Amino acid sequence: MRKSGDQYEYTGCIHIHTTDSDGTKSLEEVAEIASSLGLDFILVSDHMSLKNRIEGKEGYYGNTLVLVGYEHNDTDDCNHYLIFGSREVLPKDLKPADYVSLARQQGALGIIAHPDEVRPRLGKYPSYPWLAWEADGFDGVEIWNQMSEWMENLKPYNKIKMVFSPRRFMRSPTGRILQKWDDLNKTKKIAGLGAIDVHGFPYRVGPIRITIFPYKVQFKSLRTHLLLSEPLSKDVATASKQIYDAIRDCRAFVSNYRWGDASGFKFRATQGDTIVLSGGSLNSFQDATLNVITPGTGIIRIVRNSHIILEEKSDDLEYKLKKDGIYRVEVYKGERGWIFSNHIRIAC
Numbered sequence: 001m002r003k004s005g006d007q008y009e010y011t012g013c014i015h016i017h018t019t020d021s022d023g024t025k026s027l028e029e030v031a032e033i034a035s036s037l038g039l040d041f042i043l044v045s046d047h048m049s050l051k052n053r054i055e056g057k058e059g060y061y062g063n064t065l066v067l068v069g070y071e072h073n074d075t076d077d078c079n080h081y082l083i084f085g086s087r088e089v090l091p092k093d094l095k096p097a098d099y100v101s102l103a104r105q106q107g108a109l110g111i112i113a114h115p116d117e118v119r120p121r122l123g124k125y126p127s128y129p130w131l132a133w134e135a136d137g138f139d140g141v142e143i144w145n146q147m148s149e150w151m152e153n154l155k156p157y158n159k160i161k162m163v164f165s166p167r168r169f170m171r172s173p174t175g176r177i178l179q180k181w182d183d184l185n186k187t188k189k190i191a192g193l194g195a196i197d198v199h200g201f202p203y204r205v206g207p208i209r210i211t212i213f214p215y216k217v218q219f220k221s222l223r224t225h226l227l228l229s230e231p232l233s234k235d236v237a238t239a240s241k242q243i244y245d246a247i248r249d250c251r252a253f254v255s256n257y258r259w260g261d262a263s264g265f266k267f268r269a270t271q272g273d274t275i276v277l278s279g280g281s282l283n284s285f286q287d288a289t290l291n292v293i294t295p296g297t298g299i300i301r302i303v304r305n306s307h308i309i310l311e312e313k314s315d316d317l318e319y320k321l322k323k324d325g326i327y328r329v330e331v332y333k334g335e336r337g338w339i340f341s342n343h344i345r346i347a348c
Contacts, residue, residue, distance in 0.1 A: 001040055002263050007227040007251075007277065010243075011263060012041035012064075014224050015071075015082060015113065015142065015195035016215075021046035023199050025215060027057050027066065033215045035062035039223075040232065041243055045071045045082045050089055059236050067240050071113060072099050078121075079132045080113040084244060096132035104137035109244040111140040111193060114148035116177040125151055133180075139248045140191035143181050143340065144173040146222050147197035147213065170221065170256055172330075172337025182306040185326050185343050189279070191247050192342055194222035194254035220257050225265070227251040227277055250279035250342040259333040266293040267329045267341040269321070278328075281345035285321035288346065292317040298331040298338055321346060
């Protein structure tokens, strides 16, 4: 946890698999690793199973809050959806619009998983894109999924390098998904999140047996930072609501820890005595200013309605607003994405 003005910043990892489905470590082992690395929370989402939650394994492990949901998919093994807080695993024969709607009716948090995969649906490593954009009621979208990005870029000529150094090949969210996310936010709040989709797959290269994306490595890659108005409760039910509400309200930013710890990043709009952060809004742009502070120098881009309106290498950037719209920030280290904020809405 880090105090930032009136907000408390908590850092964690989303989309984690255990031996309850196709992961390679138990929830207890995963939680121990997360705690050793100082993560404030992790969101576990095994495929079509809430066994870990039913067995009472949600809770604090050291200082790390472990929350358990699950990953739903349709009968074609497509349209994967992370659901946290549902009463049970929903029927597996539902269509995407139905499980999105039913999860919302139960008050659950819903996040679209790895929506931007474009590799073929056939073969040894098929894609699992989100195609059901007509569904209504989801709360967030994985704008950056590390496993998905890695699989999309895997080629015969680079396979060995990518297996032995997976974090090195992380680039940034695609322009396609950023555009889609911006379009969604023109009419309603949809959180943009980072996801590691960690399994800890065993892999053999000749006589050498290794693990692709070990949990410890993945936990040091994509992280999601949440801003809370109060310290995270030690009561698990209360803390889970704080986490889920922060995501629903888009009080979040995504960082690639491989390029530096982004804790302390600030993106805010100021208008007189009013200050709003990611997820917040102002009624007009008149006499309003955006300010971006990064915990290290990077190439800062201010994006309005999908268009870059300012780009500068800095660690402290100010911009006087000239138009209404939805604004967010991207920060790069060279050509590699480092930080991606959620939106601030100006008269939207």
